Amino acid sequence: MTEPGLPLSEVRVLDLSEGIAGPCCTKLMVHLGADVIKVERPALGDRARSMPPFYQDRPHREGSALFLYLNTGKRGITLDIEDEEGRRLLAQLARSVQVVVESFAPGTMERWGLGYAAMEAANPSLVLASITPFGQTGPYRDLADSDLVLEALSGLLYVAGSPEREPLKIGGNPAYYLAAIHAFTGIMGALLYAEETGVGQHLDIALVECTAMNSLFSHLSYDFTGKVLPRMADITPVFRVRDGYIGLIYRPEVWPRLCRLLGMEELERDPRFADARTRYTNLPELNCIVAEHVRDMEKADLYHRGQRSGVTIGYVCTAPDLLESPQYKERGFFHELDHPYTGPLTYPGIPWKMNDLPLVLGRAPLLGEHNEDVYCGELGVDRAQLKQLQERGTI
Amino acid sequence: MKRLPLTGVRVLDLGMVWAGAMASKFLADLGAEVVKVEGGSHPDSTRGSWPPTARIVYADDDPGTDPWNRTSLYLERNRNKLSLVVDLRDQRGVQVVKALAKVCDVVVENFRAGVVDRLGIGYDSLRQMRPDIIMISMSSQGMTGPEKSYGSFGNNLEQSGGLASFTGYRGGDPLSLGVQFPDPLAGGIAPGLVMAALRYRRHTGKGLYIDLSQRELTTYSIGEAFMDYSMNRRIWEPMGNRDRYAAPQGCYRCRGDDRWLAITVQTDEQWAALCRVIGRLELAADPRYASAEGRQAHHDELDRLIGDWAATQDAHHAMQVLQQEGVPAGAALDGKNVLEDPHLVARDFWERVQQRSGGVRRHMRPPFLLSRTPAVTRSPAPRFGEHNRLILGELLGLPEAEVKSLEAEGVVEDVPRWAAEVPGLDYRPRQAPAQSPDVL
Numbered sequence: 001m002t003e004p005g006l007p008l009s010e011v012r013v014l015d016l017s018e019g020i021a022g023p024c025c026t027k028l029m030v031h032l033g034a035d036v037i038k039v040e041r042p043a044l045g046d047r048a049r050s051m052p053p054f055y056q057d058r059p060h061r062e063g064s065a066l067f068l069y070l071n072t073g074k075r076g077i078t079l080d081i082e083d084e085e086g087r088r089l090l091a092q093l094a095r096s097v098q099v100v101v102e103s104f105a106p107g108t109m110e111r112w113g114l115g116y117a118a119m120e121a122a123n124p125s126l127v128l129a130s131i132t133p134f135g136q137t138g139p140y141r142d143l144a145d146s147d148l149v150l151e152a153l154s155g156l157l158y159v160a161g162s163p164e165r166e167p168l169k170i171g172g173n174p175a176y177y178l179a180a181i182h183a184f185t186g187i188m189g190a191l192l193y194a195e196e197t198g199v200g201q202h203l204d205i206a207l208v209e210c211t212a213m214n215s216l217f218s219h220l221s222y223d224f225t226g227k228v229l230p231r232m233a234d235i236t237p238v239f240r241v242r243d244g245y246i247g248l249i250y251r252p253e254v255w256p257r258l259c260r261l262l263g264m265e266e267l268e269r270d271p272r273f274a275d276a277r278t279r280y281t282n283l284p285e286l287n288c289i290v291a292e293h294v295r296d297m298e299k300a301d302l303y304h305r306g307q308r309s310g311v312t313i314g315y316v317c318t319a320p321d322l323l324e325s326p327q328y329k330e331r332g333f334f335h336e337l338d339h340p341y342t343g344p345l346t347y348p349g350i351p352w353k354m355n356d357l358p359l360v361l362g363r364a365p366l367l368g369e370h371n372e373d374v375y376c377g378e379l380g381v382d383r384a385q386l387k388q389l390q391e392r393g394t395i
Numbered sequence: 396m397k398r399l400p401l402t403g404v405r406v407l408d409l410g411m412v413w414a415g416a417m418a419s420k421f422l423a424d425l426g427a428e429v430v431k432v433e434g435g436s437h438p439d440s441t442r443g444s445w446p447p448t449a450r451i452v453y454a455d456d457d458p459g460t461d462p463w464n465r466t467s468l469y470l471e472r473n474r475n476k477l478s479l480v481v482d483l484r485d486q487r488g489v490q491v492v493k494a495l496a497k498v499c500d501v502v503v504e505n506f507r508a509g510v511v512d513r514l515g516i517g518y519d520s521l522r523q524m525r526p527d528i529i530m531i532s533m534s535s536q537g538m539t540g541p542e543k544s545y546g547s548f549g550n551n552l553e554q555s556g557g558l559a560s561f562t563g564y565r566g567g568d569p570l571s572l573g574v575q576f577p578d579p580l581a582g583g584i585a586p587g588l589v590m591a592a593l594r595y596r597r598h599t600g601k602g603l604y605i606d607l608s609q610r611e612l613t614t615y616s617i618g619e620a621f622m623d624y625s626m627n628r629r630i631w632e633p634m635g636n637r638d639r640y641a642a643p644q645g646c647y648r649c650r651g652d653d654r655w656l657a658i659t660v661q662t663d664e665q666w667a668a669l670c671r672v673i674g675r676l677e678l679a680a681d682p683r684y685a686s687a688e689g690r691q692a693h694h695d696e697l698d699r700l701i702g703d704w705a706a707t708q709d710a711h712h713a714m715q716v717l718q719q720e721g722v723p724a725g726a727a728l729d730g731k732n733v734l735e736d737p738h739l740v741a742r743d744f745w746e747r748v749q750q751r752s753g754g755v756r757r758h759m760r761p762p763f764l765l766s767r768t769p770a771v772t773r774s775p776a777p778r779f780g781e782h783n784r785l786i787l788g789e790l791l792g793l794p795e796a797e798v799k800s801l802e803a804e805g806v807v808e809d810v811p812r813w814a815a816e817v818p819g820l821d822y823r824p825r826q827a828p829a830q831s832p833d834v835l
Binding site: 005006007008009010028032051052053054055056057063065066068069070116134135137138139140141143144145146148149150151152153154155156157158159160161162165166167168169170171172173174177178179181182183184185186187188189190191192193195197199200201202203204205206208209210212213214215216217218219220221222223224225227228229231232233234235236237238240245246247249303307310312313314315316317318319320321322323326327328330331333342345346347348349350351352353354355357 | 398399400401417421425450452453454455456467468471536537539540541542543544545546547548550551552553554555556557558559560561562563564568569570571572573574575576578579580582583584586587588590591592593594595597598599603604605606607608610611612614615616617618619620621622623624625626627629630631633634635636638639640641644646647648655656657658659661665718721722723724725726727728729730731732733734736737738739741742744753756757759761762763764765766767768
């Protein structure tokens with residue numbers, strides 16, 4: 001059910017997507033009050049259910065970190081799309097929603113008779129978002145992806161890392177999260193348009209293009225000057241300190257303050273580092289000197305003292321650091337959610353506030369948890385039929 | 396003009412640099428009328444300053460006579476917008492911006508927390524004049540909490556948001572890669588949140604204030620790493636290009652100068668296919684490598700074997716061969732390759748736009764392709780102050796005499812203040828002095 005009084009109240013979303021990008025996109029819509037019905041394959045469920053890490057490192061379909069995190073607040077039903085009766089139910093569901101999100105290989109929905117043309121005929125204001133690695137068209141549309149491969153083909157990987165070493169990926173799954181966010185924004189645009197005009201549309205979201213949003217320095221350099229940009233990690237150095245790491249950036253406007261913060265006033269007078277250009281030329285030396293000097297300092301102390309004196313500085317937070325962050329605590333960023341399989345666990349919360357609206361963050365659904373709710377309560381399937389469908393493996 | 400999703404929506408854009416300017420760019424792409432406000436003494440830093448710095452790239456390496464209108468980052472992030480240059484340190488300038496806010500639906504800003512309040516254009520002030528205004532603040536830490544006044548660049552957010560702690564070469568220290576991942580994350584989500592707020596206004600008649608924390612958003616994008624700690628008390632560390640589960644995975648050097656190929660093996664079938672492609676069928680039969688766990692345990696060995704093969708290969712060709720066999724693989728494209736990539740070209744990802752100054756340049760279209768309301772460049776990024784008179788005169792209805800007086804007294808300008816302060820430059824610089832990087 002949608003939450004009243006929220007930005008996406010009365011918006012129903014049918015989420016057929018799997019993995020990270022699509023589910024994260026609809027998770028964002030849940031926060032804003034949408035009713036997201038997540039459709040999973042019977043028995044197996046979303047493939048994120050079988051992706052590690054797992055609760056207590058034991059593989060279990062209700063214990064996947066990714067699944068539990070990315071599907072907060074959704075209702076979960078099962079349905080076999082390969083089955084004709086399953087597809088009939090799905091088409092019926094698709095008539096009752098404003099948004100459908102899917103991440104099947106290009107052409108799959110059409111093969112099932114569930115392509116945009118068919119869905120539009122039944123529900124003209126429907127917004128259908130297809131989120132795939134390389135999009136619905138183009139020579140790579142059927143290629144296989146991974147986060148590393150997407151970073152490579154978007155131009156991001158080549159410029160990331162140290163110039164003396166191999167290109168280096170950003171940790172985690174950045175390509176998928178970038179795609180989730182851009183898909184969300186595209187859907188919001190199409191939804192506003194559909195509500196105003198009664199006309200829906202099909203969104204083609206390619207992960208590789210979303211990832212390219214982060215590599216623009218590289219293509220801009222070549223397009224504007226014909227120069228290929230090299231890797232550039234050296235300009236954003238991270239230094240080991242006594243209890244962890246800190247990150248600096250030698251902006252000219254804070255250079256004197258930074259020298260004082262580090263207790264290295266002598267650097268200010270050193271001709272090797274007199275201005276931005278010499279600091280750049282002598283960067284390896286400068287980084288060595290700073291590294292030696294900060295070794296025995298403390299990360300949080302340096303971070304707070306630096307920021308309070310107007311120096312932009314970061315400290316490298318690990319998960320327990322984040323949990324202990326006074327800033328996150330005061331903003332109430334982390335939330336405890338109870339779950340029948342894992343019990344209560346701490347989750348990252350919602351990274352924005354909207355006045356004092358009660359944004360939504362509930363636990364992820366168990367596999368098929370809301371079958372009765374949705375099929376009997378909303379689609380008019382009676383209990384005997386539901387049982388039959390379950391026995392046949394459709395649900 | 397064709398109706399777009401945000402046709403009829405006006406945005407006061409105080410967003411600067413990357414995240415802020417990107418957020419309002421997407422709103423403009425979707426049809427909003429976006430008025431970008433800068434100050435004569437506070438131009439968007441992507442327009443550069445004098446002397447030019449390394450991160451600032453001019454069209455054809457030529458600063459021309461108006462360098463501030465020719466920089467790559469500025470032109471990329473400000474298409475489809477209008478430009479108003481007004482001094483916010485002057486009370487008359489603040490009055491102009493307030494008058495503008497009154498006829499706007501949305502305000503976007505990414506100053507440090509507290510700055511807009513000090514200027515008298517914070518949400519509470521604007522709401523007095525226009526109760527249904529929607530405002531988004533894209534600050535580093537959010538607008539509340541003990542660190543609310545702290546600033547950051549993308550690399551600092553990677554660090555304090557947790558991402559850097561497991562980014563880095565294997566066995567090495569955490570790294571910031573120099574690519575500022577948190578910026579496009581914030582610039583990408585902000586327009587979606589603004590549109591959700593527009594829907595809220597449509598249904599309730601009420602405005603909203605959106606307080607987006609870029610640091611929290613960075614942590615949001617590493618949910619599974621945090622959950623692993625929450626569930627198993629495991630703290631993630633840098634592991635280079637390897638995956639925690641799929642193996643092998645790596646970025647392997649190929650034939651040629653600085654050419655690289657990314658490969659991921661996610662299943663046993665893909666492993667067998669990789670062995671076929673590299674001509675080492677015996678590896679596929681080796682029980683040590685039969686499972687992902689086994690391949691993970693022998694990852695160094697496998698890297699050597701794959702690396703030996705890759706070193707003899709052309710990266711693009713090897714990618715095609717592996718992909719034909721179903722193995723995820725991709726050449727690491729540099730700035731030239733990505734502009735020429737047949738896939739992106741076929742999808743019209745690069746749009747050629749005639750700039751006001753700086754020739755024809757390629758822009759990325761938005762990564763959400765809408766079938767009925769495709770976003771196109773309706774106008775290139777505006778010159779500094781290009782629409783001063785249009786906005787002051789036609790939109791706000793100021794009398795001509797007042798506009799002239801604001802111009803004469805330097806409250807409204809069309810040349811950055813720094814240009815006037817460089818001796819001998821006379822607003823007409825031709826030769827760029829040696830470059831120095833702005834990040835140092």
